[in-house]
Amino acid sequence: MxxxxxxxxxxxxxxxxxxxxxxxxxxxxxxxxxxxxxxxxxxxxxxxxxxxxxxxxxxxxxxxxxxxxxxxxxxxxxxxxxxxxxxxxxxxxxxxxxxxxxxxxxxxxxxxxxxxxxxxxxxxxxxxxxxxxxxxxxxxxxxxxxxxxxxxxxxxxxxxxxxxxxxxxxxxxxxxxxxxxxxxxxxxHFRRTFVEKMFALHGKVERLLGEDHPLGRDARHYSDLHVLVDQHEVRSISPPRSTRR
Structure with missing residues (x-):
């Protein structure tokens, strides 16, 4: 059963x-x-x-x-x-x-x-x-x-x-x-998911700006990224602030 x-x-x-x-x-x-x-x-x-x-x-x-x-x-x-x-x-x-x-x-x-x-x-x-x-x-x-x-x-x-x-x-x-x-x-691994969501969201925002296509349910990526960016494993793949342009 x-x-x-x-x-x-x-x-x-x-x-x-x-x-x-x-x-x-x-x-x-x-x-x-x-x-x-x-x-x-x-x-x-x-x-x-x-x-x-x-x-x-x-x-x-x-x-x-x-x-x-x-x-x-x-x-x-x-x-x-x-x-x-x-x-x-x-x-x-x-x-x-x-x-x-x-x-x-x-x-x-x-x-x-x-x-x-x-x-x-x-x-x-x-x-x-x-x-x-x-x-x-x-x-x-x-x-x-x-x-x-x-x-x-x-x-x-x-x-x-x-x-x-x-x-x-x-x-x-x-x-x-x-x-x-x-x-x-x-x-x-969620490190990879973080990167993939960044690229996906970038593409959606470009479409929003270029074609006025609404984000709709893709806006959920923002909340996921907000959580992921606080994870040590994700922060470790981001360059130090002093090296960012």
Whole structure:
């Protein structure tokens, strides 16, 4: 039995929400994102790297903002032989199909997009046990692709906030369930994410100035950069103030 199949799943999430000081909707979404990542690791192992804004909260615990995007880098160099475009399409589609086979998720195919030979963008919805919370949709956007920096990465533990609470509180009814334990996953280091977000935001601002195209949800990069710039590992790659022009 898995956590979502337990008759007290909803009550467990409510207790976990109180324990962590978060909304139950946040706990629920975190659980489903964790299980998507678990499936990705089971499918691709070290060939898949968790990156992007959600990795900053889910993987590194640096921010509390929750994106619906799960950005995954699938490294084509780790396949033997290196796959061509058609094979890459099949690998990425197979990953989405494996995730969509997870019972609580509904693959909204009409909302997805495929960038041939490079990546895909799929929406997987779940039926929430709780009332809607503005800004936190009951859907997760899975974005696997082959375009990313490959260095530096770090293998980090991943576990759901729900499982973390249940283990800390030693809630016996749940401790032998299949998905109570965490797992290790390769993450793109947040130093690299900082640099990538800087470049991404620069491009968006140039477009704003040149074409009057609004930043929209890309403004979230500012809050992420604000947190990242305070990290020692990020400050260490920035030149001393005396050398800046």
């Amino acid at each position: 898995r956590l979502f199949e337990h008759p007290d799943f909803e009550q467990a999430m409510l207790r976990a929400a109180r324990h962590h000081g978060l909304s139950e909707q946040f706990i629920e979404k975190d659980y489903y994102i964790t299980e998507i990542l678990r499936i990705a690791v089971a499918e691709l192992g070290e060939k898949v790297v968790f990156k992007g804004g959600t990795s900053l909260s889910k993987g590194w615990g640096l921010i509390s903002r929750f994106s619906e995007d799960v950005d995954l880098f699938v490294n084509p160099e780790l396949f033997d032989p290196r796959p061509g475009k058609n094979k890459i399409n099949k690998i990425l589609k197979s990953l989405t199909e494996s995730v969509a086979a997870y019972p609580p998720l509904d693959w909204r195919r009409e909302e997805g997009e495929t960038i041939k030979g490079l990546g895909r963008n799929d929406v997987l919805a779940y039926e929430s046990r709780f009332a809607d919370l503005p800004g936190l949709p009951s859907a997760i956007r899975l974005e696997p692709g082959i375009q990313s920096g490959t260095f530096p990465t770090s293998e980090e533990p991943i576990t759901s906030l729900l499982a973390q609470y249940l283990k800390e509180a030693a809630v016996e009814d749940f401790l032998d369930l299949e998905d109570i334990e965490g797992f290790e996953m390769h993450l793109l």
